[in-house]
Amino acid sequence: MSMIEFHNVQKYYGDFHALHDINLTIDAGETVVLIGPSGSGKSTLIRTVNGLERIQEGQLIVNGQDLANRKTDMNRIRKNVGMVFQHFNLYANKTILENIMLAPRLVLKRPEEENKKIAMDMLDRVGLADQAPKMPAQLSGGQQQRIAIARSLAMRPKALLFDEPTSALDPEMIDDVLNVMKDIARDSSMTMLVVTHEMGFAREVANRVVFMADGHILEDDTKEKFFDGQPSNERARQFLSKIITH
Numbered sequence: 001m002s003m004i005e006f007h008n009v010q011k012y013y014g015d016f017h018a019l020h021d022i023n024l025t026i027d028a029g030e031t032v033v034l035i036g037p038s039g040s041g042k043s044t045l046i047r048t049v050n051g052l053e054r055i056q057e058g059q060l061i062v063n064g065q066d067l068a069n070r071k072t073d074m075n076r077i078r079k080n081v082g083m084v085f086q087h088f089n090l091y092a093n094k095t096i097l098e099n100i101m102l103a104p105r106l107v108l109k110r111p112e113e114e115n116k117k118i119a120m121d122m123l124d125r126v127g128l129a130d131q132a133p134k135m136p137a138q139l140s141g142g143q144q145q146r147i148a149i150a151r152s153l154a155m156r157p158k159a160l161l162f163d164e165p166t167s168a169l170d171p172e173m174i175d176d177v178l179n180v181m182k183d184i185a186r187d188s189s190m191t192m193l194v195v196t197h198e199m200g201f202a203r204e205v206a207n208r209v210v211f212m213a214d215g216h217i218l219e220d221d222t223k224e225k226f227f228d229g230q231p232s233n234e235r236a237r238q239f240l241s242k243i244i245t246h
């Protein structure tokens, strides 16, 4: 069953054509890594999936709902599709536990006791159950990003979008966040679309690697073909050799 389907999608910012004729299908449970040079449209593409950016032409079906249709309820989409950003934006004046319980309480009206239990389970899943009573500023950047992931998981989404989740972190914290993401990716019930330059993550857990440049998808391969064979697109080959040697 497909979770995300782009059919001939076009996206413009004013006159600027940011996404050109995007066709991409992601099945439920798949992990897809999206790569490409700066400005190629990766953030734009990922942000269309939960309606943070609207598309102008084509069809975008997420969890069975058509996002091109203005009548589609975006709140329903966002309940099922979580997003983790580069900057985690936790509420500074609330404890870690409160940060995680807030959205399920307000959006899902989840009963308090159950909400707390799920929040603690998710904290445990990201290895930070002992941090529950602390304030965000008492945690490192890597820990805060793991809290942001737990916060998304607490909504029990069907899909998670990650937009460069480790690129604002100090190097020694990156692996802790990637390990949490790998654990989620191995859970076959979760669909993941991840913008990252961390090719170790892609090699280990991605089902597919998608390469974008100038708003076009130029390559969409299984990870085996992408890493062990050769991407057929010349720009994808060049990009790959650059990010792997650096």
Ligand SMILES: Nc1ncnc2c1ncn2[C@@H]1O[C@H](COP(=O)(O)OP(=O)(O)OP(=O)(O)O)[C@@H](O)[C@H]1O
Pocket (backbone or CB within 6 Å): 013, 016, 018, 036, 037, 038, 039, 040, 041, 042, 043, 044, 045
């Ligand atoms: N709100 C906006 N208004 C106008 N142009 C935009 C807007 N957001 C992005 N763009 C342009 O769209 C293009 C794609 O940007 P996008 O951020 O999606 O690329 P990206 O591949 O994620 O880049 P990076 O790796 O640097 O984050 C860029 O040329 C960018 O300048």
